Amino acid sequence: MTAKTVTLRPIGHVVGGRSEMYEDNWHDARAVIRLDGASFTTSTVLGLEHFSHLEIVFLFDRIDPATVNSRPRSPRGNPMAAPVGVFAHRGPYRPNRLGVSRCRLLTVDGLDVHVADLDALSGTPVLDIKPYLIEFAPRQPVTQPAWATELMARYY
Template sequence: MTLRPVGRVVGGRGEMFEDGWHDVRAVIRLDEESFTVSATLGLEYFSHVEVVFLFDRIDPAMVRAEPRPPRGNPDAAPVGVFAHRGPYRPNRLGVSRCRLLAVDGLELHVADLDALSGTPILDVKPYLAEFGPRHPVVQPAWATELMRRYF
């Protein structure tokens, strides 16, 4: 399988650290060799987008599937790779739902995107309320505590 980035993140954070992503602003610059402005036609009517990106700064050799404590917290119980959202994933894929502030041609101005400047973007989709959970969301207390300072 070969994936080709549709664009890159410009601006925002340049270094990886957890928490405090609320209102971090960046631009998703779509590839002008692959797309024309028609690719973003109608996107400006959406308040949020879902972004699929590659954790390109994670060494694939560092990815492990065995359980580990979330964020390396020694006081936390280990969880499997599919029970957390960290960057050390089998395919190093990240998914983020962020606010769409403006569409300017092939530049998507966003906030709350937890991807670093230069990150390859693999896909962008408008967020539709109908794709949100239909039932109450349940999660363990450790996840709620972990995310308290994230956004």
């Protein structure tokens, strides 16, 4: 199968919140997702205010594509953690530099979607917004390695 090129256009960008990357304490980080007024109207967010949480797809635009490789590495560079493949962790150095975050919806004001707990930096291009539905939560118990629990203990 031949790989096809996919072109995505941001729907908006993150305003406010953090401007520099550091890995922990995203709890209550507040930001606005400002949708592109040239491409969208308020009809695109009609009904969004009825949801408590959103899933945000964004681009890790500050990551230089030349620095991305698929070799196994220790999560967050932790020498105590065994190396894992790029698809076995959630770091920003990914082949397509895509980030996915679940965050709390605070309010919708026109084309401004106010959120908390979004782990994306101010200026980050947003590619999609989806409401989080309970029915998409895992139906079976969730398991993960101990290193993931330890590394994420202070994330939110």
